[in-house]
Amino acid sequence: MLNNFEYNFDEDVNRVGTNCAKYDGLDRYFGYEDLQPMWVADMDFKSPKCINDAIIDAAKNSLYGYSIDGDDIYESIVYWQKTRHNWELDIKDIFMANGVVPSYSACIEAFSEKGDEVIVQTPVYPPLFKAVTANNRKVVENRLINDNGYYTMDFEDLKSKITSKTKILCLCSPHNPVGRVWNKEELETLADICIAHNIMIISDEIHSDLTFKKFIPLASISEKIAQITLTLNSAGKTFNIAGLNTSYAISKNQEILDKFKKEARKREIHSVNFFGYVATKAAYNEGASYVDDLKKYLQKNIKFTKEYLQNNCPKITFLEPEATYLLWLNFANTGLEHNEIKTKLLTEAKLALNDGVSFGSNADKYFRLNLATNQNALKMGLKKLEITFSYK
Numbered sequence: 001m002l003n004n005f006e007y008n009f010d011e012d013v014n015r016v017g018t019n020c021a022k023y024d025g026l027d028r029y030f031g032y033e034d035l036q037p038m039w040v041a042d043m044d045f046k047s048p049k050c051i052n053d054a055i056i057d058a059a060k061n062s063l064y065g066y067s068i069d070g071d072d073i074y075e076s077i078v079y080w081q082k083t084r085h086n087w088e089l090d091i092k093d094i095f096m097a098n099g100v101v102p103s104y105s106a107c108i109e110a111f112s113e114k115g116d117e118v119i120v121q122t123p124v125y126p127p128l129f130k131a132v133t134a135n136n137r138k139v140v141e142n143r144l145i146n147d148n149g150y151y152t153m154d155f156e157d158l159k160s161k162i163t164s165k166t167k168i169l170c171l172c173s174p175h176n177p178v179g180r181v182w183n184k185e186e187l188e189t190l191a192d193i194c195i196a197h198n199i200m201i202i203s204d205e206i207h208s209d210l211t212f213k214k215f216i217p218l219a220s221i222s223e224k225i226a227q228i229t230l231t232l233n234s235a236g237k238t239f240n241i242a243g244l245n246t247s248y249a250i251s252k253n254q255e256i257l258d259k260f261k262k263e264a265r266k267r268e269i270h271s272v273n274f275f276g277y278v279a280t281k282a283a284y285n286e287g288a289s290y291v292d293d294l295k296k297y298l299q300k301n302i303k304f305t306k307e308y309l310q311n312n313c314p315k316i317t318f319l320e321p322e323a324t325y326l327l328w329l330n331f332a333n334t335g336l337e338h339n340e341i342k343t344k345l346l347t348e349a350k351l352a353l354n355d356g357v358s359f360g361s362n363a364d365k366y367f368r369l370n371l372a373t374n375q376n377a378l379k380m381g382l383k384k385l386e387i388t389f390s391y392k
């Protein structure tokens with residue numbers, strides 16, 4: 001049954017036994033095998049047929065040697081960014097790599113020195129601060145302001161944190177886990193501060209296609225902002241192909257892009273994955289309608305969850321995200337301590353959610369729930385939350 005959607009997001013998929021981290025990694029990451037996985041950011045939805053066809057076609061030759069990048073992959077990225085986000089790019093502005101996180105780590109080394117400071121806006125996707133310390137740089141937290149679940153940037157705090165050692169600001173746009181799509185004014189204010197203090201911005205825009213309001217690529221705002229920005233992106237989240245480890249970096253500042261290329265080559269993260277290449281190309285050239293349908297399905301899941309929790313488990317609250325399939329759940333009204341909530345989730349609800357504390361020091365009593373699954377599985381997960389947290 002396809003319901004109102006061209007793609008069947010209601011389909012039950014069996015991912016157990018496929019070496020998939022989300023299901024097969026439960027024991028390793030949570031210490032229990034029998035959990036319903038609603039954690040790591042990939043989806044229980046099949047990728048569109050255009051991607052499968054491209055992969056099967058590429059496999060027909062039974063040859064899987066090294067790939068090199070050609071203009072065709074860059075042209076598909078230019079096409080996608082123009083048609084989805086009205087961002088004019090040239091193929092010379094783009095460089096392929098093996099993942100947003102490996103690329104981000106390369107940026108830390110390429111654009112700062114040991115002991116320099118990198119500003120991150122917490123709570124945020126953990127590798128964005130872990131990669132800083134792993135490269136012997138210092139993480140400086142510019143905490144987001146949380147106004148009843150609506151997060152904004154704290155520009156005064158940001159200005160007060162800048163020192164002569166501050167070299168990079170890491171922007172997560174849209175923001176994982178708080179679900180904000182930053183508006184033009186916020187992005188401009190942020191960029192103005194960075195320009196004034198000679199700080200470059202690494203903008204992680206991996207969730208940019210799964211946005212429910214207008215998304216503005218940071219570097220598309222003005223030439224001045226483009227000159228201090230390196231953007232990281234991939235088709236991984238949008239089309240559920242994260243396991244193909246294919247991403248790209250964009251900068252209109254050729255000096256910045258050249259430095260990135262040099263570091264990417266040094267780290268050997270620039271050779272394009274054979275299947276990632278054809279999958280990304282097919283996704284961007286032919287996958288637009290999949291994304292349109294997917295966004296509708298995700299919005300339905302978000303609305304359903306909102307109503308379900310309001311009616312059945314009002315102690316767990318969240319503000320509807322402006323982007324992503326990730327909910328930033330607040331358990332404060334349960335009256336329980338963070339570790340009690342964590343234990344109950346694992347031992348009573350039998351749910352694997354991401355622990356909020358791993359996203360930064362300002363996430364006590366928060367857990368992140370991934371609702372990119374079919375509605376039956378979602379209902380089952382919500383019922384477990386209800387039973388565990390409503391009646392005690």
Ligand SMILES: Cc1ncc(COP(=O)(O)O)c(C=O)c1O
Pocket residue numbers: 041098099100101102125172176204206207234236242245246247
């Ligand atoms: C904000 C953000 N950046 C990067 C990644 C991972 O990117 P990649 O798999 O390309 O390293 C994720 C995955 O959840 C993410 O949420």
